[in-house]
Amino acid sequence: MSAEQFLTLDPASADFVVDVSNVVRDDALLSARKADLERLTALCRALASHVGDHTLQIYAVVDDSLLTDSYLTRAERAQLHDWVEAGLMEPRTVADDRLIEIADLSGVSVVSDDGFVEFHRRYPWISGNRDRFVKPVPLPGGRVGIARRVMPVPEDWQITRKEEERLLLSAGMLDRRTGSGPRREFLERLWRCPERGCRLFEGGRRTGAGQALPRHDRGRAVCPTHRLPLIDRGPRPSQVEVKIHVNDEVQTRVVVVAGHDVVVGRDPVARKGQRAVLIGPWLTGAATHLVSRSHVRLACHDGVLEAHDTSTNGCRVRSADGTEREVRPGRTWQLRRGQRLLLHESVWVEISGRTFVLEGETPLPKAPARSEPSGPTMLGQILPKQDHRKGRRPTR
Ligand SMILES: [Zn+2]
Numbered sequence: 001m002s003a004e005q006f007l008t009l010d011p012a013s014a015d016f017v018v019d020v021s022n023v024v025r026d027d028a029l030l031s032a033r034k035a036d037l038e039r040l041t042a043l044c045r046a047l048a049s050h051v052g053d054h055t056l057q058i059y060a061v062v063d064d065s066l067l068t069d070s071y072l073t074r075a076e077r078a079q080l081h082d083w084v085e086a087g088l089m090e091p092r093t094v095a096d097d098r099l100i101e102i103a104d105l106s107g108v109s110v111v112s113d114d115g116f117v118e119f120h121r122r123y124p125w126i127s128g129n130r131d132r133f134v135k136p137v138p139l140p141g142g143r144v145g146i147a148r149r150v151m152p153v154p155e156d157w158q159i160t161r162k163e164e165e166r167l168l169l170s171a172g173m174l175d176r177r178t179g180s181g182p183r184r185e186f187l188e189r190l191w192r193c194p195e196r197g198c199r200l201f202e203g204g205r206r207t208g209a210g211q212a213l214p215r216h217d218r219g220r221a222v223c224p225t226h227r228l229p230l231i232d233r234g235p236r237p238s239q240v241e242v243k244i245h246v247n248d249e250v251q252t253r254v255v256v257v258a259g260h261d262v263v264v265g266r267d268p269v270a271r272k273g274q275r276a277v278l279i280g281p282w283l284t285g286a287a288t289h290l291v292s293r294s295h296v297r298l299a300c301h302d303g304v305l306e307a308h309d310t311s312t313n314g315c316r317v318r319s320a321d322g323t324e325r326e327v328r329p330g331r332t333w334q335l336r337r338g339q340r341l342l343l344h345e346s347v348w349v350e351i352s353g354r355t356f357v358l359e360g361e362t363p364l365p366k367a368p369a370r371s372e373p374s375g376p377t378m379l380g381q382i383l384p385k386q387d388h389r390k391g392r393r394p395t396r
Contacts (some may be wrong), residue, residue, distance in 0.1 A: 002079075003037075006044040006058050007088040009200065009212040011106035011187075013241060013255060014059035016047060016134070017099050019112035020080075020089065021066040026113070028138050035071035037079060042144040043111065043136045050134075050146040053250045055243070058111070059102055060088070063095040087199040090212060091225065098224065100126070102213055105187065109134060117154045128153045186214045186221045191230035193223040200225055211236070238303040241352040245340075246282040253352065256300045263310075264349065265295040279347065287344040295343045305335045305351060316342040 008014055020040060023029075029039045040060075048056040060083075066072070067080055083089040092098050096112070100119045103110045113135040120127045133149040191214055193201035200212040201223055214221035214230055221230045237258040243250045244264065254277055256262050261274045266283060270276035274297070283291055292311035299306045307327070309315050315327040320338040327333045327341070335341050340348040 003041045003044050003060075004083065004088065006048070006056060007060055007083060008057040009059060009087055009090055010057075010255070011059055011102060011108065011213055012239060013057045013253070014106065014108050015051065015053075015056050016111050017059040017061065017102045017106075017108050018043070019095050019099055019110075019114065020060050020062040021095060022112045022114065023136060024066060024072075025069075026136065029136055029144055030138075030142060033071060035066070035069050035076075037072060037076040039136070039144070046136060046144045046146050047111070047134075053243070055250050055253045057253075059090070059106075059108065061090045061092055061095045061098050061102070063092050067091065085199060087202075087212075090200065098215075101215070103132065105213055111135060113149075115152055115154075117152070120154055126151055186216060188236055189221070190233040190236045191221055191223075192233050193226055193230055194228050195223065195226040198223060198226060201230055238300055240300050240303060240305045242298065242305065242349050243352055244277065244279060245348050245350070246279060246287075247284060247346050251279065251282050252277065254298075256298045256305060258300045258302075262298040263294050263296075264298065264343070265293050265311075266291045268294040283344075283347065285346070287346050290344050291347055296341065296349070298349070307333045307335050307341050307349070309333075311343070318342060318348075 011017075018040075023043050024037055024039050025035050026039060027034060027036075030036055030042055031038070044056065044058060047058070048054045062080060062084070067077060067084070069077070072080075080089065084091050090098070096114055096116060097119065099110055099112060100116055100123055102108065104123055104125075109132045111134055116123075116126055125132070129151040130148070133151055134146050135149055136144050137147045139145040190211060191201050201214070212224075215224040216222070217227075217229075221232075222228065223230055237260075239255050239257045241253060241255045243253045245251065254262055254264075254275070259273070262277055263270050263274055264277045264279060266278075266280040266288070268276040268278060279291070280288075290313055292313070295309075295311040296315060297308040297310055299308065307315065309327050309329055309331050311329055314329045314331075315333070317325045317327060317333055317335070318340045325333075333341065335349070335351060337351045340350045342348045
């Protein structure tokens with residue numbers, strides 16, 4: 001297994017932003033080598049096990065010096081270049097400010113052991129933070145684990161000195177301290193880089209869902225690689241990421257983009273413009289004949305996830321407080337964060353845990369009021385919980 005399956009440059013899909021050089025050069029991990037690419041794979045596995053999701057995705061930022069690091073083998077350097085070329089890893093002259101920018105905009109957690117002291121003034125949430133920074137640590141038996149970090153609260157003079165060092169380091173570059181901060185509206189547009197063959201902003205990749213984060217420079221969106229102002233391709237379609245659990249494990253995650261419905265089922269058939277997610281191979285026991293070939297069609301409208309039941313047996317919606325509603329065959333449900341859409345007791349769809357700027361407002365569901373049999377999210381007819389085991393028919 002390589003780290004490749006964990007890589008994405010779409011901040012909507014990423015769970016962590018990773019300082020690749022920092023991890024690959026950490027000689028406390030795995031081997032005594034000064035740089036070892038296997039540490040990145042070990043980190044990804046450790047993160048996946050830490051969050052209990054083997055479909056975990058990371059946004060990997062690599063500083064240029066690692067791409068030519070002679071402590072890596074030729075094959076390891078070639079691998080890194082391949083990932084950069086494939087748009088799976090973002091190369092930077094210096095990675096640390098980009099890591100914080102991505103974390104700030106997208107809400108992902110940061111994997112690094114840097115103190116980021118020079119960024120505390122601009123990003124006050126860093127000081128004393130206890131839940132946004134983790135680092136890999138060696139475990140007995142040559143394994144790698146994940147430790148949560150408590151960020152320092154630096155004195156003002158420490159910040160100033162770090163900032164000055166940084167200004168010297170980036171001489172000739174823009175002093176970004178005077179900027180007004182990254183702008184969310186940049187994330188709501190699709191961008192194209194004027195440079196031909198740009199890996200970050202070539203546009204049109206992966207159903208239009210994936211796009212790296214633009215850099216903010218004096219009010220403009222700029223390609224972080226080519227430093228050219230990006231060309232606005234129009235509004236980015238709204239999207240919601242869902243995870244599909246089978247037998248208590250996340251088997252896959254899917255970004256549902258407005259205008260590109262996703263059909264989930266045992267052996268689904270997708271029409272033009274749709275995508276099919278085949279879950280048949282993961283099903284076991286009764287689920288193999290109770291889950292329909294095309295069980296549910298997921299659509300995104302203005303950031304709201306709609307589930308259209310297309311099954312023989314219907315679905316159930318289980319809220320965080322354990323209450324359940326039935327979604328009868330042919331009906332539609334607006335799924336909210338915190339709710340599980342069960343195709344079967346062992347198979348469910350839920351919205352990914354992290355809120356992203358492009359999602360619509362999906363507040364946590366309130367407990368259903370007794371006097372209100374139809375919740376505010378109801379589109380079709382939803383019946384109170386029944387014994388769903390009775391009257392279930394094998395599907396077509
Ligand atoms: Zn570019």
